[in-house]
Amino acid sequence: MSAHSQNSTQSTRLAHGGRIDRSRTLQFSFDGKVMQAHPGDTLASALIANGVHLVGRSFKYHRPRGILTAGSEEPNALVGVYRHGDQTPNLRATQVEVYEGLMAISQNRYPSLDFDVGAINDVLSPLFPAGFYYKTFMWPKAFWDKVYEPVIRAAAGLGKPPKLADPDHYANLYAHCDVLVIGSGPAGLAAALSASETGARVILCDEQAEMGGSLLSETGSTIEGLPAADWVAATLATLAQRDNVTLLPRTTAFGYFVQNFIALAERVTDHLAQPDANLPRERMWQVRARQVVIAAGAHERPMVFPENDRPGILLASAGRTYLNRYGAAAGRRVLVTTACDSAWAAAFDLADAGVEVVAIADMRATPPEPLREAAARRGIRVEAACVVTGTSGRLRVSKAMLGRLRNDGSVVSAGDVTCDAILMSSGWTPSVSLYSQSRGKVVWNAEHEAFLPGASVQRERSAGSCRGVNGLAAVLEDGYAAGEQAAEAATGAARKGGRLTATGGEASTGGYLGALPHDRNAGRVKAFVDYQNDVTAKDVQLAVREGMMSIEHIKRYTTTGMATDQGRLSNMNALAIASGALGAPLPQVGLTTFRLPYSPTTFGTFAGSSRGDAFDPVRRTPSHDWVVAKGGVFEDVGQWKRTWYFPQGSEDMHAAVARECRVTRQSVGQFDASTLGKIEVVGKDAAEFLERFYTNPWKGLKPGRCRYAVLLNEAGYIIDDGVVGRLADDRFHVTTTTGGAARVFAMMEDFLQTEWPDLDVWITSTTEQYAVIAVQGPKAREVIAPFVEGIDLSNAAFPHMSVASGRFAGLPCRLFRVSFTGELGFEVNVPARHGAKVWELINAEVVKQGGCVYGTETMHVLRAEKGYIIIGQETDGTVTPDDAGLDWAIGKKKFDFVGKRSLSRPDLVAKGRKQVVGLLPVDPKQMLEEGAQITAEANPAKGTPALGHVTSAYWSEALGRTIALAIVKDGRARHGEVLNVPMPAGAVPVKVVDPVMYDPEGTRLNG
């Protein structure tokens, strides 16, 4: 072997071959060490070309680990990659593409990869058997949060989370197609080719950077007379020219949902040194496909022999891929060990490239004759009936122990070989993950010794090696036919019946499931089944001995198959070991369920643009800009931005709210109530409809009058309230709570459409059509009078609970005389587009009258002083009108209304219900906490049920003391009683009072 150049760091890069661009050399760093690579390299292939195999420490035992695979199933080579000044953890080096300046770091080691103190766990491993968490950390309970969990979190685990907010953006798009082909190996390419030939709209996606799958690592095979890789290039060019084809490389189909809805994650910029800032980092494609062809291929299984996890030990197909696709040799002296044919091709390709293959150890007694001949031609030593029984080498494999398999199944030593790499293969496992996600049931196939897709549950078909088809020609034929059939099923296009010719790529025979026999002390050696979770063959056997019968239990007890590859590497070996230990046939042990995502998918991809300001729509009221300019403080109420309070000068919230309350009660306050839900109810039967819908009687309400309205659900509990004004015989203006607007509207629609379709009523949401400005206080009339035309504002003509249409500042207006403060009050409804202007006009008058603007906090205080409830604060879905003291709002004589029948249910009329009361803390400065429980005694015995809880608590400026509302068992009968609110600092004594704590006669209201 010859190095690329004397100055290169690429010690094991071959002089020729591979699909990398040798005309350019890139610099990258790994753990600070600068190395060289070429465009086309992955981080894994570049490291291997630089002779680096040690890339991480294992999860539990901190064992040195190397690159095992060349794909997304990689369990060991998880790295952090720096970008935008922060690092993204847990990226698979086999998927990270090298660009100029790439900075990557290893994970799960301290202080360094070569010397890691956590490796003590490996020595102490007898202390960490399977199920160790369940056995060890049971007691005492408090130790879990404080001691065990933090220590384990720090010692185990993968990479560190990034510290900064994700600076990238992500996109989300929808697509429809006739045929979605997942995987671009021989089956997928053939399927995309034949499907698109019919004119069907085809999307072809593949998780790798370059399409072609296994064909990119092939040597010696031809398709349609072209070398395999050339056929790939020609086919991709053909597909790219077709308008009906979308090619998506670097795109993982990670989720298969019902009705052929498939989620794809496309990595757009991670491979670029300087990506266009306008490009998203990743795109989530949500594809609705008429037909799906799954061409996911097969995964090679590791061999489960003792110490099978040293750096330098790779899957045979990965070694072949690094050689043929990247021109990187896995080592200088390579041992190939296998139970099947395909690994021999890796040995031959290495030998042909000038790498020393020290031996092929095949566990079969008689490997196929043609393979042995081909090995003999190359002078490769072949050991049949031979297994690896152990390895040595601290940070890289340096020696393998061989063992001879005897007829009785025992193993005797067959000597050692020195090597710096081992390529291994136990055979191939069809990738049934996506089929399984589509809710298909896999079926055990004894001939293939594999679970294969059974019947299709959705409109999909598997093609190629993912359904057990073996050999290049057969796979191409299967893929081609699948593409044609899918296109025909999707569009009705007739099949053309073409086919592709191929040579080479013969079917691979052989294979082995489970742990290999060996002559070592079984209690002391570690043969890894699941690399990422550090699960050994011994752990699986222990789980069975401890009573785990099903693979689902074994999986959770040992964590085998719970790695990020969801057991694609480990499941079949684990199953076979469990099956042997249980003495039950393998299919009887069962297969765990594959779930989405197929491989780890970033949160960013799921979130897409739903972050920051774009996370949720923001609804702003007409006064918004004015409030911003005046320094008002907002709070979020659902999607609305409502003004919370208006601090002046150095006021804090308490001072501002106290002032707003005082000024409003003394002179006048102005409040933006535009968020109230508003529904126009119109029609001949409008009154009849409201009669049936709300608790109150409506038929007797005269035009020009309003009424407080209570809405129940059918179970009799309060769910909304508001004010309903009658504008004409057949027209009502209904208001709802801010949060209940959409819900009440939908409920009205429900009853009108499904229960009472005979009523002549139509409803329209007018919430956003009106700006609503509340003017409340003794000077309210003076404030609005200058603007009002056509409405007599006198008490006699326009008393409390009136409504009228007129003009306000020349604009059409609906004026309500209503109050949520207990003061004389008006609500001015003008078209929303004029809201900002009217707000300012009114404010000028408010200022003249010595008034102020107030926010939601003051609104809450003023209404609480008057005992007015707020839906969702005093009510929680279990409060009846009687509980809330709203019995007066019930039209008891009405024939029916929603919830009426429930009001006589036994438990709703039972004694001892919780009722709304006012609370006055005995210490008038003592503020209660909302949600605090209420008890009779100051120090109740443990287990004493609470009598109720505090629902609202405020400083009342008008009363010069703290107040609260609460719901308390038999509350109305307790007026005058002193109860307790137990708090951590001691119980707070409170006096139960009527909820109307201010102006109980209501004289101010009628001023």
Added chain:
Amino acid sequence: MLLISCPYCGVERPETEFRYGGEAHIARPADPSQLNDEEWAQFLYMRTNTRGLYAERWRHAHGCGRFFNAVRDTVSDKFVCTYKAGEPKPDLDALARASQEKDAR
């Protein structure tokens, strides 16, 4: 994400346009006061909650706004049919048999 066919619009739309409305064909009693507590509790709370085909209400909330009914298989999540409010409840047993026969073919 499910695709649901709105019988009023005559088109399939993603489920995000729709709102679920519970079991279908439970008529509100014409005079609830005539029901005893047990009967009223039945109306309020008891639902068949079938494993298999289930007639249920949906609303095309972000489309035409209409309430309609659908037969859905609660095991597979498949919609068997949708139909307008007021139309009679389909024979679920017959639909289940037809669906089984279709699968068997």
